[in-house]
Amino acid sequence: MTDRWLVALDIDGTILHEDGSIAEAVIDQVARLTGLGHEVMLATGRSVAATLPVLDLLGITPTYVVCSNGAITLQRDTDAPLGYRREIVETFNPGAVLTQIHQHLASAHYAVEDEEGYFRYTGDFPSGSMGVGGEQVSFEDLLEIDATRVVVISPGHDMEDFLAIVETMGLHRVSYSVGWTAWLDIAPDGVNKSTSLERVRALLDIPASRVLAAGDGRNDIEMLLWAGVSGRAVAMGQAPDDVLAVATEVTGTIYDDGLAQALARLV
Structure with a gap:
């Protein structure tokens, strides 16, 4: 169809x-x-293995899926074992930024996700954040892995303290976002959900005016800014204030089926 929309949806909390x-x-x-005939896809911080089951729950098989906060873009391929292949993978060496953060947050828990979705981590990590598997290693073992994503959790800090510490780090060489709790996601420099979604939009030849993105977290800010230039940027009602501030519209919370409300208004 010539007037189809590209609908990009965050997963957790959306x-x-x-x-x-x-x-x-x-x-x-x-x-x-x-x-x-509209293109409904996922754009998430989750690994590939943690994302694909959500497609099954929704009953959709979009042409593209954005994972790991934009570091991995999947393309539909019925010949691939899971129905998708890794079309674009962005990696970086995390050694310098991990060393820098460790100086400020020595007691934090660290994880590095590689391009296959395998996590290596220190300390305790939520099992739901793992992809195809995980292995506890020493901090030094993390420094030489080619990473699609670095995750830092600092259980000893409340959100405001954690934000204050992050602001002192000057993480200009990588893209980063802070989650709901004391959780920091770091991606390759210049990579986030919006950079991958813009590539997808161009490949699908869908005008920027027919884009809707919906999310609830700080790692959705760039995506919402991107969508809101010409299209629709929907923030979930429970989102933090800095996420609400960049949206073109705010819907109900996830507990009120806010995403369904926003999608019902689309066409």
């Missing part, structure tokens, strides 16, 4: 509840839009 469930109203709206 589609998915904390218990791993998806509201039937969201599933229904996604089915409605895909049935009309």
